Amino acid sequence: MAKKPHDTPMLDQLESGPWPSFVTGLKRLADKSDYMVDLMGQLEHSYKTRKGYWKGGTVGVFGYGGGVIPRFSEVASMFPDSSEFHTLRIQPAPGMHYDTNILRKLCDAWEEHGSGLIAFHGQSGDIMFQGVSSAKVQDAFDAINELGFDLGGAGPAVRTSMSCVGAARCEQSCYDEAKAHRDVLNTFTDDIHRPALPYKFKFKFSGCANDCMNSIQRADMAVIGTWRDNMRTDEGLARKWFAKHGMNELVNDVIARCPTKAIMLKETKDVSKDGKISSVAINDTQSLEIDNPNCVRCMHCINVMTGALAHGKDTGATILMGGKRTLKIGDLMGTVVVPFMPLKSDEDYEALVELGRKVIDFFAENALEHERTGEMIERIGLVNFLEGIGQEIDANMVSAPRTNPYVRTDGWDDEVARINAKKAAD
């Protein structure tokens, strides 16, 4: 039994209603723990005064420079038992898969050393073991580390990564996300555990352009699955879909929503025999005809007619760089740096790791303090960045060519000659 709980009239109001209540969970922990009694007291105090009362500091584990988020209470005199409430960031497996055996072991470790509160997962993907005193941080980490888990990133480091469910259970997966995730991240464990970069660097891995990991808006290097060849089709599933959904939905939800108008409804006898065309019959007389060279791989029709339409076999990823949220210059989307990188063989995955290494080296060397990759690209220009990482330019990197004449073009002829020579050599 723990000490007497604080009155928490405001938090109590978050116990009613149908959605699972974190307050009820906190109370269950506080039944047995003075630590959590005071934690709830401080949280209620925040609700009452509408202010936060945690401050950072320096807490770590032996051998690492980051991965623990220290929190010291500014109102420790009122809530002494929870004056230290640090978080361990722990890297999850790709796709956030667990079995109950490992989850129970993680719970046991946290029951012994920490508060008993765990978040699955933080916004960077970490399992967040929330609430441990300075004295117990090392023991808690040791126990979790022995179970095969490692600390994640914090501060100006390579950060914990995320990948979608992908190949494990999704037909839209265009590469082995888990392999890419582990190959890349485990190359940079040193940069994860010992923050020494200008600022944070995030990788995220999505198996297709639906980008379930939101890599384009949140990752310095986003790896998004795509394909180069023709879309695959399945007549049985296409007919089944059409029988269930009908012509109105086919026209309004599939054909009309193609962003590049690459899909047409045709009489089956009139479907083009061109090798770049995919087609599938939806009934006895009509077919969908897909103009693959004009398909931008957006995933919409595949989302609607799952299995009837599918991505091609020549798969890999588009790599975009520089995504981030506001600070300091405003939101930035990742921009295309590699339009297509095949991801099939071990060598392909090594090339992906190598690209990551080049970018991080260039970033470490050239970014200003507290500047993200996207901000650096904005400051020095995409062309300089590409030269820095040894990447050839490509028209797929822009929405449109420049709209102003403010550029010196005295090297134009040489550049044309260089491009032509390269074309001839390929």
Next chain:
Amino acid sequence: MAMRQPIESGVPDNKQWLHPVMLKNYGNWKYHDRPRPGVLHHVAHSGDQIWTVRAGTQRQMDLFTIRKLCDIADQFADGYVRFTIRSNIEFMVKDETRVAALITALTAAGFPVGGTGNSVSSIAHTQGWLHCDIPGTDASGAVKALMDDLYEEFIKEDMPNRVHLSTSCCEINCGGQADIAVIVQHTKPPKINHDLVANACERPTVVARCPVAAIRPALVNGKPSLEIDEKKCMCCGACYPPCPPMQINDPEHTKLAIWVGGKNSNARGKPTFMKMVASGLPNNAPRWPEVSALVKKILYTYKADARPWERMSDWIERIGWPRFFEKCELPFTKYLIDDWRGSRANLNASTHIRF
């Protein structure tokens, strides 16, 4: 005593925790359908099938909750689970007959089954007052309050397309881009405790953090400190994390703003950033009713007016922003006209106007 050296194992291998059917058909799935909200059914090229039951969680979970989920997984599923990016938990079974009992067990234990397809999924959120060092509001509480209100939309698939929500307790926006996002918006410059700045802050760093160059080193009361040009300051709070004596949070003047139309998927249109459409909502703990009311107003306007497969951003692109404000009964104020770098791209350089 020698300290224990860490095992730098990095990212663990997920193969050890994959359901056997998923391991066997890894990279070889053919299609999926959704037999009912909250349930996915995947079919592999081999003919193997797997059913997934998805349920909402409170994200910040106590041991009892996690062990309860494990008990359910062991008793009613095959002992394998995974989490989604929005903190939903998924249970995989290879036998369709186990689905119903699993749903019953989850529902009885208070975990709503849903969050699939065209539903409102659980809210991606931040740490808030529970653990963050710079929060303007709480996250878990605002999310609990809002999901109580949107419970039916989670367990049903009644929306035009999927709806992602997020909340963020400062303008750094860890919650992320979403169809509808709730984000703290400070309205007054920081209050500086000049006695503490010299000891607590690396002043050049703080000066460099300011997006509008409004911060200067200054001597105040004979001590090295910082001062803010309050005419330039737009109250973003960027100076507060590296310099806690520059307190940006205020019980009264820290407000909440609503943003809409963020989409990270490339489906149909290109990915979009969300846009601010309302601000000045009070930081009204513990249930933030004004925020919930406005989110619901926007959500149900979208639900009534959007066509199948239109995400929030697709819908707004079709009807136009003026009509969005009209339909949602929101005032279009001067604060919503972008004046940051690159903002001309957001101005209407055409005569395309709907009357």
